[in-house]
Amino acid sequence: MPATAITTGYPERLAAAQIHVQECRERYQAALAVRNELIVTAVDHGLSGHAVARAVGLKQPQIIRICSESQPDAAA
Secondary structure (H helix, E strand, O other), X not given: OOHHHHXXXXXXXXXXXXXXXXXXXXXXXXXXXXXXXXXXXXXXXXOOHHHHHHHHOOOHHHHHXXXXXXXXXXXX
């Protein structure tokens, strides 16, 4: 394969890659929001922060942070 075939089309390929990355980032953020909402709901319904942390593979302080960020009064 000639070298010119490998080095052509970069602007289009880069633009397509950027669009793909942005789409993946948006899906990831949406998935995190769903997970965080489920974490808050589980804690609100009595599951311990330790049990939730173990179930989702996080540390308990991260669960506490997620729960505190979901409360609008906590930021004030």
